[in-house]
Amino acid sequence: MKAVSSYDIVLAGRGGQGVIYLSRIMGQAALLQGLRIRTTETHGMAMRGGSVQCFVRVGEVHGPLFRKGSAALVMALHPGETSLALPHLREDGTVLISGGEGEKTGISLAGSQKLLALDADAIAVEQGNPRSANLALLGGAVGSVKGFPLEAWSIEAAIAGMGPAGTVERNLEIFRKGLNSF
Amino acid sequence: MSPDLPPDNPKRSPGGGHRLLLGNEAMAQGLYEAGCRVAAAYPGTPSTEILESLSTYQAGNLHLEWSVNEKIAVEVAAAASCAGLRSAAVMKQVGLNVALDPLMSLAYTGVVGGMVIIVADDPGPHSSQTEQDTRLLAMAAGVPVLDPVTPEEAREMVHQAYLISERYQTPVILRPVLRICHSRGPVGPVSDRYEGPGPAFVKDTNRWAATPRHRLTLHGELNRKLEKMPSDPLVSGMNGLWRPSKGQGEAAILASGTSAAYAMDLIAERGMDEEMPLFVVRCPWPLGEEGVVETLGGFKRILVLEETGPFLEILLRHRLNVSGRTDGLVPSEGEVTPDVVSEAMDAFFGISNLRSQISKSGEGERERLLSDPGSGIGNPLSEEPGAAAGAKPSPPTLCAGCPHRSSFWALKKTMPGAIYTGDIGCYTLGIELGAVDTVLCMGASISQAAGFYWAYRQSEGPAQPIAGVIGDSTFYHAGVPALINAVQQGAAFVLVIVDNGTTAMTGCQPTPGTGELLSGKEGRDVPLEEVVRGCGVKKLWIVDALDFDALSNSISTAAAAAAEGEMAVVISRSPCVLNITERQGAVPAVDLEICTACGVCTDRFGCPALVMEEDGVHIIADLCPGCGICIEVCPTGAIAAPGGRKG
Numbered sequence A: 001m002k003a004v005s006s007y008d009i010v011l012a013g014r015g016g017q018g019v020i021y022l023s024r025i026m027g028q029a030a031l032l033q034g035l036r037i038r039t040t041e042t043h044g045m046a047m048r049g050g051s052v053q054c055f056v057r058v059g060e061v062h063g064p065l066f067r068k069g070s071a072a073l074v075m076a077l078h079p080g081e082t083s084l085a086l087p088h089l090r091e092d093g094t095v096l097i098s099g100g101e102g103e104k105t106g107i108s109l110a111g112s113q114k115l116l117a118l119d120a121d122a123i124a125v126e127q128g129n130p131r132s133a134n135l136a137l138l139g140g141a142v143g144s145v146k147g148f149p150l151e152a153w154s155i156e157a158a159i160a161g162m163g164p165a166g167t168v169e170r171n172l173e174i175f176r177k178g179l180n181s182f
Numbered sequence B: 001m002s003p004d005l006p007p008d009n010p011k012r013s014p015g016g017g018h019r020l021l022l023g024n025e026a027m028a029q030g031l032y033e034a035g036c037r038v039a040a041a042y043p044g045t046p047s048t049e050i051l052e053s054l055s056t057y058q059a060g061n062l063h064l065e066w067s068v069n070e071k072i073a074v075e076v077a078a079a080a081s082c083a084g085l086r087s088a089a090v091m092k093q094v095g096l097n098v099a100l101d102p103l104m105s106l107a108y109t110g111v112v113g114g115m116v117i118i119v120a121d122d123p124g125p126h127s128s129q130t131e132q133d134t135r136l137l138a139m140a141a142g143v144p145v146l147d148p149v150t151p152e153e154a155r156e157m158v159h160q161a162y163l164i165s166e167r168y169q170t171p172v173i174l175r176p177v178l179r180i181c182h183s184r185g186p187v188g189p190v191s192d193r194y195e196g197p198g199p200a201f202v203k204d205t206n207r208w209a210a211t212p213r214h215r216l217t218l219h220g221e222l223n224r225k226l227e228k229m230p231s232d233p234l235v236s237g238m239n240g241l242w243r244p245s246k247g248q249g250e251a252a253i254l255a256s257g258t259s260a261a262y263a264m265d266l267i268a269e270r271g272m273d274e275e276m277p278l279f280v281v282r283c284p285w286p287l288g289e290e291g292v293v294e295t296l297g298g299f300k301r302i303l304v305l306e307e308t309g310p311f312l313e314i315l316l317r318h319r320l321n322v323s324g325r326t327d328g329l330v331p332s333e334g335e336v337t338p339d340v341v342s343e344a345m346d347a348f349f350g351i352s353n354l355r356s357q358i359s360k361s362g363e364g365e366r367e368r369l370l371s372d373p374g375s376g377i378g379n380p381l382s383e384e385p386g387a388a389a390g391a392k393p394s395p396p397t398l399c400a401g402c403p404h405r406s407s408f409w410a411l412k413k414t415m416p417g418a419i420y421t422g423d424i425g426c427y428t429l430g431i432e433l434g435a436v437d438t439v440l441c442m443g444a445s446i447s448q449a450a451g452f453y454w455a456y457r458q459s460e461g462p463a464q465p466i467a468g469v470i471g472d473s474t475f476y477h478a479g480v481p482a483l484i485n486a487v488q489q490g491a492a493f494v495l496v497i498v499d500n501g502t503t504a505m506t507g508c509q510p511t512p513g514t515g516e517l518l519s520g521k522e523g524r525d526v527p528l529e530e531v532v533r534g535c536g537v538k539k540l541w542i543v544d545a546l547d548f549d550a551l552s553n554s555i556s557t558a559a560a561a562a563a564e565g566e567m568a569v570v571i572s573r574s575p576c577v578l579n580i581t582e583r584q585g586a587v588p589a590v591d592l593e594i595c596t597a598c599g600v601c602t603d604r605f606g607c608p609a610l611v612m613e614e615d616g617v618h619i620i621a622d623l624c625p626g627c628g629i630c631i632e633v634c635p636t637g638a639i640a641a642p643g644g645r646k647g
């Protein structure tokens, strides 16, 4: 049996939370690290506040989707979207939710799955850019999830490169706060 | 080239200068590189970003347009090709239904400059009314069709499509599925733009204006082309074994599109290249059957994996022993996901063989899949068996402050009990407000309303009020002939045109009413009211969609006129909130002493800025642009304007 050749991630959130933007930051970071990456998103009929799932695969793969039960990580930008994404998680995978410790209740895990919570919204609000909670959560993933393939330097370069210009400093700060909160 | 992508970092990116592009952006890059000179499209998910991305390239000799509909897009592009230029028409799969008329005829006349028609399919369906398979329509028309496996391939295939198109003087369809259009993968740097010859239309009435007698000749020519193509290495070279294999044996896989990509991943994951030979078809029609049959003829059984219909499977059924949809190994509807591919492969190759090959977690997953046959089928967000027990996706809803919500509420209030015919756009979500009873296809709100009118005219009972709702962009697309027809026949109903000045659902492309062009240049506007009057409508009201009283009055006057046998049109106008620069008005205030928590505003009206809490309704000020309609909705008068509406 060959080793699984990709690190698969599900990003779960709602329309307007910047789920797809987050996947693009991750994509750019992967390219900078010289890693192969594929992403694809699923959302309902329109983007108007509906559930959005984005699938991210880091590694030498051809297809943008993966089998259920094979994601190493689920990142839930909206805690309410977690259970919808859980069927994708591996038996030993990690769930990182955006929310306080209280949001952890009601999320039931299987096997040796691990649950982490980070109040990304609070970090983003505190830094004056509530729309960038997604970057705080990404920082949390780099800082806390073992085996996470993307590194802080490449993500920071991607954030700086993708702008918009006026927000870069604040967004980097939000990312770093997330990074250092575990 | 999205302008917001960072500059390349050739040292660190794989292969040098790769950028992570959406499949749609990759195809736009291909169109730019291949020297496409005229490209026309009507926006539609999942195809929209192709033209938007193409418009970001700096090319002087490139005309781009959002056409009024897909039929027009194909005709505009086809004429440019007849004049010798390279052209493209772009649409979603249901758009091809609208464009089928020119396509069928164009297959006979052919083209001179290369013509690529990109048609994006939507297995799932995620954002469409059907799951139709464009390859079947390509075959019906006699037009070659290409089926990319990855976004990178989709870009390459644009080049290949132009070569085939010019060699055989035929339009070529490039058929990416949603998972190509809306997935991102690394794509190599932009190469120099091909500079083809300039326009030189050669008159030839036997071809360009052929009468039925000459059409017979053209049909013969088309058939000869289709016979020759499959053995041309340009075409046959696209199909072949993924990895070398011993060539003979028990069973093999034949796959196309993203199904082939998933098969590659699953074979690699299991390290079973030898046991599971994979033949990839990138040109499903006209199929080089000899190549396929020569390669796969030695196998006793073939598993066919493809989207969305059993196209290759049926083509090959008489030559090969195929499995797939025809024997139920692959579900007949829904997206072909890795879970579907995995289950089909396991069943086909014999699951017991595989047990030892798959990882522990994979096996756990398999047990679950086998005990729940619905798992993994179709759209992961649909409320079908694939979703986790109890987990429901959050449904999309009209934006806070969306003027459509006001129109629907006014319609429900002034015409209760009416039959509401709906149409395609954000305002399909009027279903949530109980003000949309039918959605068939673009423009059908008007003709269906007319049909209901004629149906009820025959009954003895009390008159049945009927109201259609259509958006401005959809009205221009397919509503105009329907309205002319309704007026001319003497149908009488209320038609509300919800005019937000944009094609909101696909990301706010301009409509003919605005005069804006895709290039950013100013065009001429074609005002909605003039078109409506030009269709013969005598009773027309134009109101501000956020002036609830005026809107309600207009609709009730219109309803009275319709009852008198008039065709009555109300243009309910207010910009999409995605396009407003100023607030609509102040955030209303809720008096919690008066609020009875009845839920009318949160559940029936459903503005996402309103939330019900223990003590009553609260307004999330950050979300509320201040349309003020909830003030009209609240039955107890608990919601009021702090400083008066609109300021």
Ligand code: SF4
Residues within 6 Å of the ligand: A048, B397, B398, B399, B401, B402, B403, B404, B426, B427, B500, B504, B505, B576, B577, B578
């Ligand atoms: S995008 Fe515009 S039209 Fe669509 S729901 Fe939002 S406000 Fe309404």
Ligand code: SF4
Residues within 6 Å of the ligand: B400, B401, B402, B587, B588, B607, B608, B609, B610, B619, B623, B624, B625, B626, B627, B628, B629, B630, B631
């Ligand atoms: S004014 Fe009322 S209905 Fe309009 S957006 Fe605000 S909360 Fe929603």
